[in-house]
Amino acid sequence: MTSGYRVESAHVVSEVFEDGEATIIDLRSGMYYSLNPVGSLLWPLMVDGATLDDLVRHAIGSTDGGPAIASSIEHFVAALVAEGLVAEVADVAPRASAAPNDAPHPYEPPEIQRFDELQELLLLDPIHDVSAQGWPHTARD
Amino acid sequence: MAVSIVDHDRRELHRLLAEAFEDASALVGSTAATFRLGGEQIRVRTAGDALARPLTRAMEHLRVDPAIPATATIDAWDCTSTGRPLPLLVDHLLRLLDRTWLEDRDLRGELRAFRDGPIRAAYYGPQLLSVYDVERRAGIYWLRDAAALPWYEAGAPFRVLVDWIVATPTRQLVHAGAIGGPDGALLLGGAANSGKSTTALACLGHPGLRYMSDDYVVVDVTSEPTVSSVYTTGKLKSLDDFDRLEGLRALVVNRDGAARGHGAHPDAEKPMIFVHEFAPERLALEMPVRAIVFPRYEGLDECRIESLPSDLAFKLLAPSTIQQLPATGAGALRCIRTLSRRVPAYLLGLPTDPRKVPDALVALLAELR
Numbered sequence: 001m002t003s004g005y006r007v008e009s010a011h012v013v014s015e016v017f018e019d020g021e022a023t024i025i026d027l028r029s030g031m032y033y034s035l036n037p038v039g040s041l042l043w044p045l046m047v048d049g050a051t052l053d054d055l056v057r058h059a060i061g062s063t064d065g066g067p068a069i070a071s072s073i074e075h076f077v078a079a080l081v082a083e084g085l086v087a088e089v090a091d092v093a094p095r096a097s098a099a100p101n102d103a104p105h106p107y108e109p110p111e112i113q114r115f116d117e118l119q120e121l122l123l124l125d126p127i128h129d130v131s132a133q134g135w136p137h138t139a140r141d
Numbered sequence: 142m143a144v145s146i147v148d149h150d151r152r153e154l155h156r157l158l159a160e161a162f163e164d165a166s167a168l169v170g171s172t173a174a175t176f177r178l179g180g181e182q183i184r185v186r187t188a189g190d191a192l193a194r195p196l197t198r199a200m201e202h203l204r205v206d207p208a209i210p211a212t213a214t215i216d217a218w219d220c221t222s223t224g225r226p227l228p229l230l231v232d233h234l235l236r237l238l239d240r241t242w243l244e245d246r247d248l249r250g251e252l253r254a255f256r257d258g259p260i261r262a263a264y265y266g267p268q269l270l271s272v273y274d275v276e277r278r279a280g281i282y283w284l285r286d287a288a289a290l291p292w293y294e295a296g297a298p299f300r301v302l303v304d305w306i307v308a309t310p311t312r313q314l315v316h317a318g319a320i321g322g323p324d325g326a327l328l329l330g331g332a333a334n335s336g337k338s339t340t341a342l343a344c345l346g347h348p349g350l351r352y353m354s355d356d357y358v359v360v361d362v363t364s365e366p367t368v369s370s371v372y373t374t375g376k377l378k379s380l381d382d383f384d385r386l387e388g389l390r391a392l393v394v395n396r397d398g399a400a401r402g403h404g405a406h407p408d409a410e411k412p413m414i415f416v417h418e419f420a421p422e423r424l425a426l427e428m429p430v431r432a433i434v435f436p437r438y439e440g441l442d443e444c445r446i447e448s449l450p451s452d453l454a455f456k457l458l459a460p461s462t463i464q465q466l467p468a469t470g471a472g473a474l475r476c477i478r479t480l481s482r483r484v485p486a487y488l489l490g491l492p493t494d495p496r497k498v499p500d501a502l503v504a505l506l507a508e509l510r
Contacts, residue, residue: 011248013463015471023459023474027248030332030460115456 004051004092005077007043012085014047016040024085024112032115033085038063039076039110049092052077058095065107072109079112151260155274157228158281162188162216165223175211176203179307179314179359179369184211185299188218188225191287196298199372202417202424213278213306215299221286238264250301251467263301263467267291271301271467278306292398292410296374297357303371304466311363313469313476316462317433319353319368320344321425322506326353326368328360328433328484330458334378336436336491340498342375342386345416347499351425352416362479366430373417373424380412385495392419431509433458433486434502444501445490454486485509 007014011027022040024033035043041062042055050058055077056070063069080086165188172193173186182205187193196217197204220226227235238245238252246252250265261273269291270283280302284290304314318329318337329337338355345352355376359369377383380399383390390412393399398410417424433454439445449457459477463469487505491498 009247009253010243013470013474015474017475017478023478025460025463027464030464032456032460 001091001093002051003088003090004049004054004094005046005081005086006049006089006092007047008085008087009047014043016044026083026085028084033083034113034115036108036111036113037105038065038108039112041105042073042076042110045095046077046080046086049089051092051094054092054095059107059110061104063105063107069107069109076110076112083112083114085112148258148260151255151258151262152274154231154234154255154262155260155272155279155281157231158270158272158283159216159279161225161228161231162186162218162281165189165218165220165225168225169223173207175205175207175209176200177205177209178203178303178371180312180361181212181306182209183303183306184214186214186216188216188223189287191222192217192219192290195287195290195295196282198415199296199298199374201415202370202373202421203426213280215280215282215302215306217282217299219284219287221288227283227285235264235268235270239268247467249464249467256468261305261468265301265467266294269294271299271305273302273305275305280306292395292413296376296411296413297372300357300371300465301467304469307359308469308472310472311476311479312359312361313462313473314371314466315358315360315458315473315477315480316356316465317358317360317458318355319358319370319428319430320502321351321353321428322349322431322503324429325431325506325509326425326428327502327506328358328368328430328458328480329355329436330433330454330486331435331437332461336438336489338376339382339386339495340434340436340489340491340502342377342389342414343495343498344502345375345389345420345423346387347503349503350499352420352423353425353428360430360476360480362476362483366480366483367427368430369427370424373415375414375416376411378411383412383414389414430480430484431506432484433481434489434505435486436489436491439490439492441490441492444492444497445488446501446505447488447490449486449488451481451486455481457486 014024016022020037020040022035022043055073169189175184250263252262255262259275263271273280318341319326341355344350353370357371361367392414393412395410399412401409455478
């Protein structure tokens with residue numbers, strides 16, 4: 001066992017669809033996240049737990065990226081940890097290397113997108129939009 | 142230490158609770174009724190009658206002949222009104238869960254040890270336990286004291302078990318309201334307090350519209366998306382809100398609790414009505430879905446309707462369903478994604494006067510024909 005990263009399953013629900021789109025929902029906030037294609041490739045490994053080395057090797061095997069991609073993956077993981085979606089843990093079993101993909105995806109740095117603009121719509125609540133008097137009184141009245 | 146239980150032990154949890162339900166029924170008698178809900182016939186039994194009306198009142202419009210064979214069952218019981226204590230091992234498990242909380246459950250109350258097995262279990266809210274045998278399609282609902290049933294459980298009874306019973310790869314309990322028109326329905330999406338309930342209730346008096354729900358519906362995307370009513374509950378934030386909807390305040394069933402002011406008091410309740418009790422002819426039970434509408438209060442003179450892209454509709458509809466229903470995940474996300482891709486979506490900018498909402502929705506439904 002070694003240190004690595006695992007999805008915070010107590011408050012994170014996720015799914016990677018066949019078209020590569022990853023949906024992540026933080027149950028604490030209702031915040032919706034999506035990942036770009038390379039991020040979507042790496043996310044499933046972290047559901048069970050993966051070391052940084054696992055993630056880099058998987059990205060190299062699945063994309064046309066070379067060893068230089070390690071730093072971008074490190075940044076990606078740090079962003080996931082900062083959002084509270086993934087935790088650094090000490091009990092990850094390193095994975096065997098996967099066979100290289102014959103038709104590798106083009107590499108682009110993995111990214112997470114947080115839909116902040118949705119927050120206004122998702123969390124329309126009396127504190128923000130409707131006063132204690134209820135509709136039609138806004139909090140600004 | 143995390144609770145770890147194998148399938149045999151998971152089944153034991155269900156068996157112990159089911160046996161205790163039978164014991165309780167032997168002590169105080171039982172009630173039974175069948176409800177056609179989301180394509181299922183669910184046989185609901187309660188041990189004694191303390192829970193019978195509170196837990197079935199919101200579904201009365203779906204009651205069917207008890208001779209119709211059930212496709213799933215829910216047995217509900219409590220300890221205080223029946224005199225049957227919780228089985229010792231279950232009592233100890235719940236005491237452990239009360240201490241460990243997120244160590245063994247997710248935020249919605251789903252017990253992690255039961256996530257992938259033949260039994261699902263969630264322990265949530267003020268010590269409510271729902272356990273479901275996936276293979277036998279048999280649910281158990283337990284709380285310690287029927288008199289302590291939370292008001293919101295009476296408004297949306299068994300929603301955790303209902304979700305587990307109806308969920309298939311193409312069918313899902315969804316956190317949304319719905320109103321029906323002459324030949325199709327509008328799903329009303331959005332988070333709590335976004336305007337779903339007011340929009341749905343504002344349509345009650347319009348002759349061209351029917352009430353389906355203000356909070357939860359079953360959506361089926363097997364072919365043409367359809368929506369089914371689950372509860373006839375209508376809830377608003379305050380009693381004053383009902384004054385804006387002609388004649389409804391007098392129909393509120395929990396005036397005392399609601400008078401304490403929602404959110405300001407630990408026992409405060411949202412005022413509720415049950416539409417089937419005063420306007421059964423205004424209900425629609427199942428309809429094809431024509432569009433998803435996301436109400437948002439904008440304080441306008443008139444309604445404003447704006448088209449939304451399908452991916453945004455998915456992102457708006459999925460989170461609150463996932464947040465509220467234990468054990469929902471990939472299947473629910475896929476179902477909601479399919480729905481959002483098959484029907485158009487709109488933002489509904491709400492006006493100051495809710496009486497202007499029905500005509501705007503009738504016009505939208507006419508455009509969608």
